[in-house]
Amino acid sequence: MSTPIYTRWAPPKLATKRKRHSVPAASSSSPVAAPKAQSQIRPDIETALEDVVEDATPKSSKRPKRRKQESRTDEEVVVEEEVAPKKHKAILSKFEKARENAKYVPATEEPDEPDAPQVLHDLEPLPQPEPIPEPAFDANFSTLPVWLAKPVAVKSSQVVAFSELGVHPFFLKKLEKQGYHNALAVQSALLPMLHPGFEQHLGDLCVSAKTGSGKTLAYLLPIIEALKDRVVTNLSAIVIVPTRQLVDQALTVAEELCVGTKLKVGTAVGNVQFATEQKLLVKMRAQYDPKRAKELHERATQQMESGIVETSGILHDLQFVPSDHIPQYDSGVDILVCTPGRLVEHLESTTGFLLRSVQWLVIDEADQLLDQNFQGWATVLMDSLHGETPEDFMNSQEHLRKRRQSSNWSVALPARRNVTKIVLSATIRKDLTKLGSLKLKRPKLVIVEDELPEESLVTDGDVFELPSTLNEFAIPVGDGSIKPLYLLHLLLNRIFQNTIADSAHYKENQMESEDSDSDSDSSSDSSSDSSSDSSSEDSDDEAGQQSSLDAKTISKNKSRILIFTKSNESASRLTHLMSIVEPALKAFTKTMTPSSTDKAAKKLLKSFTNGAFKILVASDAASRGLDIPDITHVINYDMPSGITSYVHRVGRTARAGKAGEAWTLFTKTEAAWFWKQVAAGGTIKRGGKKVVRMELKKKTVTWNRRKTYQAALLELQGAVKAD
Numbered sequence: 029m030s031t032p033i034y035t036r037w038a039p040p041k042l043a044t045k046r047k048r049h050s051v052p053a054a055s056s057s058s059p060v061a062a063p064k065a066q067s068q069i070r071p072d073i074e075t076a077l078e079d080v081v082e083d084a085t086p087k088s089s090k091r092p093k094r095r096k097q098e099s100r101t102d103e104e105v106v107v108e109e110e111v112a113p114k115k116h117k118a119i120l121s122k123f124e125k126a127r128e129n130a131k132y133v134p135a136t137e138e139p140d141e142p143d144a145p146q147v148l149h150d151l152e153p154l155p156q157p158e159p160i161p162e163p164a165f166d167a168n169f170s171t172l173p174v175w176l177a178k179p180v181a182v183k184s185s186q187v188v189a190f191s192e193l194g195v196h197p198f199f200l201k202k203l204e205k206q207g208y209h210n211a212l213a214v215q216s217a218l219l220p221m222l223h224p225g226f227e228q229h230l231g232d233l234c235v236s237a238k239t240g241s242g243k244t245l246a247y248l249l250p251i252i253e254a255l256k257d258r259v260v261t262n263l264s265a266i267v268i269v270p271t272r273q274l275v276d277q278a279l280t281v282a283e284e285l286c287v288g289t290k291l292k293v294g295t296a297v298g299n300v301q302f303a304t305e306q307k308l309l310v311k312m313r314a315q316y317d318p319k320r321a322k323e324l325h326e327r328a329t330q331q332m333e334s335g336i337v338e339t340s341g342i343l344h345d346l347q348f349v350p351s352d353h354i355p356q357y358d359s360g361v362d363i364l365v366c367t368p369g370r371l372v373e374h375l376e377s378t379t380g381f382l383l384r385s386v387q388w389l390v391i392d393e394a395d396q397l398l399d400q401n402f403q404g405w406a407t408v409l410m411d412s413l414h415g416e417t418p419e420d421f422m423n424s425q426e427h428l429r430k431r432r433q434s435s436n437w438s439v440a441l442p443a444r445r446n447v448t449k450i451v452l453s454a455t456i457r458k459d460l461t462k463l464g465s466l467k468l469k470r471p472k473l474v475i476v477e478d479e480l481p482e483e484s485l486v487t488d489g490d491v492f493e494l495p496s497t498l499n500e501f502a503i504p505v506g507d508g509s510i511k512p513l514y515l516l517h518l519l520l521n522r523i524f525q526n527t528i529a530d531s532a533h534y535k536e537n538q539m540e541s542e543d544s545d546s547d548s549d550s551s552s553d554s555s556s557d558s559s560s561d562s563s564s565e566d567s568d569d570e571a572g573q574q575s576s577l578d579a580k581t582i583s584k585n586k587s588r589i590l591i592f593t594k595s596n597e598s599a600s601r602l603t604h605l606m607s608i609v610e611p612a613l614k615a616f617t618k619t620m621t622p623s624s625t626d627k628a629a630k631k632l633l634k635s636f637t638n639g640a641f642k643i644l645v646a647s648d649a650a651s652r653g654l655d656i657p658d659i660t661h662v663i664n665y666d667m668p669s670g671i672t673s674y675v676h677r678v679g680r681t682a683r684a685g686k687a688g689e690a691w692t693l694f695t696k697t698e699a700a701w702f703w704k705q706v707a708a709g710g711t712i713k714r715g716g717k718k719v720v721r722m723e724l725k726k727k728t729v730t731w732n733r734r735k736t737y738q739a740a741l742l743e744l745q746g747a748v749k750a751d
């Protein structure tokens with residue numbers, strides 16, 4: 029038998045499985061380099077190779093084939109050996125592939141460690157990568173409408189002569205007489221916008237300007253100038269302010285400007301009898317009109333028959349006019365200064381009180397008024413201002429308008445009156461929900477400030493500015509148990525004697541952060557506590573640290589001090605306590621109570637202005653708008669209720685360019701709020717100035733007064749119980 033050209037390739041011998049494949053002896057001399065391949069195969073691919081060989085053989089025919097091989101004939105072997113090269117090729121290519129695959133080991137992959145202990149994980153969150161810090165959000169857009177986001181900024185140092193602002197010579201003389209030569213910044217900004225002319229703003233104005241910056245004159249002057257030639261009285265301007273003191277103040281300014289004109293200025297406040305006020309505001313007269321009189325009489329008869337009869341109104345007024353006449357109503361004033369509550373009462377109950385001729389609506393201290401919105405005054409007012417006049421009170425023009433409303437003729441009728449609204453405050457807020465109730469048309473926000481914001485700076489937040497002539501101080505008073513003694517020390521040693529420069533008792537300490545504040549607060553307290561009160565109280569070396577002033581010294585002093593307490597009751601109690609502990613102050617201290625009559629309140633403010641007494645103790649009722657030019661000091665005996673309240677309180681001094689000081693007494697619990705919200709300067713701008721912290725030692729404050737103070741407290745307690 030000849031030797032076959034190709035011999036069958038046999039896989040290399042493997043330890044266990046190889047036995048399964050019996051290879052003929054001749055195959056070892058095969059031209060196919062089986063032994064060579066065997067030597068080149070890595071042990072790790074041996075298994076793969078074995079699998080490949082196994083795969084190449086159909087599994088079902090493995091065993092029968094072996095058995096067959098033993099019993100096969102020579103011809104069968106020859107046939108089989110002719111088929112072998114083909115099979116071998118297929119197997120070899122599979123082997124090559126397997127070898128290639130086995131060669132690939134990912135570079136980074138760690139070799140499996142089958143013996144490594146298995147780590148069991150609970151349902152713990154998987155460790156996460158560190159969050160990528162987000163860049164700080166720098167808003168360069170505003171959610172507010174453009175007029176609020178981009179106000180008209182006016183520098184508060186801008187001072188222009190009234191004559192350059194187109195003020196009528198008639199008023200220039202008046203202003204000169206009052207000592208006003210130049211217009212203050214807010215006046216310089218508003219007068220051109222309100223005067224008819226090229227610079228006039230044909231829309232409404234919101235004005236934010238510091239306390240004491242002259243806003244009252246800024247709105248009253250252009251209104252009175254516009255109405256000065258008026259001969260027939262007609263309600264043309266309404267000025268709304270929150271309190272009756274402010275009504276009086278605005279009335280005084282308006283009346284001074286109206287002297288020499290025929291204009292009538294009236295007021296509507298709760299302290300006058302309503303009926304009396306009605307007669308002043310509306311004048312009734314009889315007009316001959318038999319046809320309309322007949323109609324009205326018929327309606328009155330119907331009412332009588334139905335049994336439901338009006339006790340006021342036009343039908344009620346019919347009885348006061350001749351039978352063929354009808355009642356007609358004329359305004360008794362050209363300018364009305366009022367509180368919102370009383371205005372609403374007149375709108376609802378005063379027959380013939382109509383707003384059809386109103387051209388100006390001023391809302392001063394607007395943020396406070398809009399916050400209160402009692403009796404829904406803004407809605408009632410806007411309805412009356414923009415709504416239609418009730419038919420019974422329509423004049424001929426309004427009747428004509430109504431008749432022609434749906435016809436083509438309506439376009440030929442004169443346009444509906446336009447009301448210019450002027451909304452002002454030192455703390456105006458960009459609150460659209462509040463301002464929206466005023467139905468402003470083409471509004472413009474004017475901000476008068478020392479530091480003008482950058483053009484590009486868009487801010488939705490509210491920022492308020494204090495007068496540049498104001499200096500602020502703050503005194504820590506521990507837990508507040510002897511706060512009245514701190515106040516007395518401040519009054520007697522600092523204000524009435526003005527010994528601040530050489531007094532060792534006031535330790536100046538400029539504080540910026542609350543942390544440092546509370547630290548030093550506690551340290552100051554602990555230092556005072558560590559010194560025995562009883563030993564130091566009457567010791568000689570303390571003598572002279574606390575002043576006891578005589579009435580003469582106080583009366584000579586030019587200071588006017590306004591002390592704010594949290595309520596009217598606290599104001600009365602503090603006045604009482606002060607006069608017991610320091611009797612010299614009794615004649616110079618008065619309380620402002622809301623119960624005092626209008627006349628008494630006016631008298632009180634007048635004698636304070638004149639210097640008849642020096643200290644006025646008041647609640648927040650006096651914090652807004654009160655203009656007493658000579659107030660030198662404001663003391664926040666009790667902490668104000670908010671930032672705006674602080675701004676208005678301290679704004680009672682340092683008015684119209686005069687110097688002033690504001691002092692705040694703060695307890696440990698109030699320190700954080702005060703330093704963070706008020707003193708830090710985020711919302712309140714003070715032109716680079718800081719609130720200066722002044723420390724007083726407790727023993728200095730209580731010197732020689734502890735017993736008197738305790739007796740005074742007992743007396744006060746007795747008085748309160750007796751009440």
Ligand SMILES: Nc1ncnc2c1ncn2[C@@H]1O[C@H](COP(=O)(O)OP(=O)(O)OP(=O)(O)O)[C@@H](O)[C@H]1O
Nearest residue numbers: 208210211212239240241242243244454653655684
């Ligand atoms: N052109 C002027 N020159 C000098 N003083 C003026 C001028 N205009 C007004 N004043 C004075 O400025 C003071 C403050 O005015 P006004 O009461 O109008 O301030 P304000 O801005 O309304 O303050 P507040 O916000 O506290 O109500 C008043 O005493 C007033 O007489």
